[in-house]
Amino acid sequence: MSAPPLAFTLEAFTNVGFWSGVLVIAGIYAVVALGLQLNVGYTGIVNFGQAGFMAIGGYSMAILVLEAGFSFWLALPAAVLITMAFGVLIGLPSLRLRADYFAIVTLAMAEVVRLTAQNARGLTGGNKGLYCEFEGVNQTCFDDSWRSVSDSILNFVDGFWADPEPLLPLLLVVWATVAIGVVGLGYLQGTPWGRVLRAIREDEDATRALGKNTLLYKLQSLAISALLGAFAGFFLALFLATIHPDDYEPIVTFFAFGVLILGGLASYRGVVVGAVLLWALLEGTRFVELPISEEKTAALRFAIVGVVLIGLMAFRPQGMFGKREEMVLGD
C-alpha cells in the first residue's frame, strides 16, 4: 500500500517467464480467433462454440493417449478428425438456421460438451481433470512425448543460449501454427473458394441463385474452424499440463470474440495483433500498482479491457485492421 499510485514495478518488463506465458496464451487465442475470423468475418456464420471445439480436441487427444493407448503423435491427427467430424455433425442441422439461431446452437453445443466432460467422470476425470494415469509405479501422462521433444529443443538451444526459458518450445510451436494459419487462410481467401465464402456472408440467397451449394461451404468453413479449435485445445492442454472442464467455459469463446473485435472483421493479421494486444492489456495490468486491494485491482483489469473495447466501438468500429467500407456496405 505504500507504493505511489500508478507505478509499474520493474518486474513488469524483466519477467521473461511471465511474458512467455502471456505470449503462449495470446498465440492460443490467435489460433482460436483465426477460426472465428473465417466463420464470422468471411462466411457470416456466427460461431459461439469455439470453446467446445477446443474441449473436444483436448479431451479426445488425452483420452486416446491415456485410455486407448494411442501414441501422442497419432492421437493428435485423430483428435483433429474427431473435432472436425463433430463440427460437421453440429453444422448439418444447424447451419440451415438463421445466423442468430445458429449462434445459440453453437453456444449450447459448447456447454453440453463442457458439462458432459464435467460429469462423465470415468472417461474425463470430471472435476479432477485429466493429466496422468498411474499403473503401479508407472505413470503415463498425455504430454510425455511432447515433454521429451520440448526437452531436446531446450537442450539444443542451451548450447548457445544458457538457461533457455522452459516455455520456449511451446511458444515456437504455437506461433508457428499462428503463422501457418494466417498465411494459409489468407491464401484460401484469395481463391474462388474464398470468394464463395464472402458471397455467402454478403447474401446467401443470391449465392444459391448463382448455383453455389452454400451449405457445403458453410460446413467446410465450420470444419476448418473446428480444426483450429482442436489445435488451440492441444496447446492449452500442453500449456496447463492438465485438461479441466473449467478451462472451456463460454468466456473463452467471448475472449476470442474480443480479439476479433480488436483486430477487426475480415482481417487475419488483425486477429494476431488483437490477440497480443488483448492479453498484453489483460496481463500487463497485473503490474499496475494501485492504492487499492488486490481483488479490486483484479476486477479493474477486466474493466480496463472493457473500456478499451467500448472506446474502439465508438471511434473505430471496424477494429484495427478491418475495412470500414466493408462494414458500412455489408447491409
Added chain:
Amino acid sequence: MATEARNGSALLEVGGVVKRFGGIRAVDGADFEVGEGSITALIGPNGAGKTTLFNSITGFQRADSGSARLGGEEILRLPAYAIARRGMVRTFQITRALAAMPVIDNMMLAAGGQPGERFRNLIVRPAAVRRHEREVRARAEELLEVFDLGERAGAYAGTLSGGQRKLLELARALMTQPRLLLLDEPMAGINPTLGRRLLDHMQRLRGEQGMTFLFIEHDMEVVMNHSDRVVVMAEGRVIAAGVPQQVREDPAVVDAYLGGAA
C-alpha cells in the same frame, strides 16, 4: 413477332404447381410453358402469386405439389443451387448486389464449373485453378464492358447506383451462361433510359444466343411491346396465356385487372 413456342418446343413446362402458406394457396395449380428462345412475360395483379411461383420453381420455396420440367427434366424437388446449375437462373425483385465485394468479384463468383471452388483442387491442382481463374476474369471484364460497368470493376458493388446494380445483377446472371433467365421485375425502380437498355440487352441476347427469358413485369407497355408471349396469373392460377394482343383482349384478363376475377 411470330416466335410463339417455336415448333412447339417448350424449354420450361410448369404443371399444377401448388404452394400453400397455412390455409392460403398462394400458387394454386399454375400451368404454363415457356418456349425455347422466347421472351415470355408473367403478369398479374398484386398478390397473384407471381413471385411465389418464381420461388417455387427455382427451389427457393418448396412447392407442395406439381411439376416443373426444364428441357424435359423434372426440377421441382431439386435444391436452388442445382436448378441454377441446370441453366435456369433467377434474379430478385430487390437487387441482391453482394455489396461489400468488388463488382468484378460479383461477376467472377457467378461463373459455373470453377475448379477453384472445390477445396481439394486448391491443393491438388493449383495451376488449373489459376488458369481457369484468368479465363473467368477475362469473360467477366468483357461482360462488364458490354453493360458499361467496366470502369467500376474495382469498386465495391454497394457503391453502384440502383440502376447499375440492376445491370450488374443481369450481367452476373449471364456469367452463369444460363439457358433460361427468370427476371423478377427487372424494370422496377430504374429510370426509363436504363430500362430501355435492359430491354435491348434482352432482345440482343435472345437474338444472338437464343437465350430464353421469363420475366415478371407490371408495365403493360413493356409487356406488350417486348414479349412474344404473355402468361397472366390471378389468385394463384394462370387465367390466360398467348400472344400479347390476344391476352389483352381476353375478358378474364380484363376482369382480373378490374378486380372482378371470379
